Amino acid sequence: MHILGVLLPENQLVKHALTHFYGIGNKTALRLCARVQIHDRARVRNLNQSQVTALTAFLSSPANSPPVAAHALAGPDYVPPPLSQPAPQAEVAQPVDRLRDIKIESDLRRQMRENIAHQRMIGSYVGRRHAMHLPVRGQNTQSNARTARKLNRVERYN
């Protein structure tokens, strides 16, 4: 199944398949499943249409997703009202929702490129090392440094 152009293998658990997105790891995938109400053990081939729609809607713009309803917790001395009366609505502050702040795929890649370009523009050590295709965080360069030679560019592709 494809969601936003990313192939999710049919026979994998949804929480594992979601990590095929660039920018979503195991932790975020679990939270994402909880958010769109997909079971822990659900597999991609068992998803129904509404769940796929919910996933697509969330991942296409996490920042614009509807906020989660905040419910008040009951204290130890809480006495529920009788069933005939409606329950009083308590004022609850909206909790911080980090799942709405995630960036995936091209957004995340663009953010990374911008961060490197910023370092390069102000001429810091990190920016210089990127421009020289060398390790940035003090790793040895006498041998190896292969990953840095492959990846560290001002115009980085991944």
Add this chain to the structure above:
Amino acid sequence: MWATAVVQGGRSAWKGPFFVAFPNLKHALENNIAIKTQARACTILPNFIGIRFLVHNGKDYIPVTVTQDMVGHKLGEFAITRKRFTYKQTKNK
């Protein structure tokens, strides 16, 4: 997902950024005098903008002019400490 931790660079929030209180900051900004310093670990604060620093790199003092984008970085990031190896034909010249 934990943006604040990245912003603070692993330093606890109640301490705030590490910086050195330069006594001659205002004087330097008005008269365009470079501040000679060895405090490479000093975070660049918003009121440093426009000031010229001479930051020690272990051997010399490297001129650094602070701009808007440098705020939040350290002074030492802009004074490199390593010299690139260049081959010389004879050693004793």
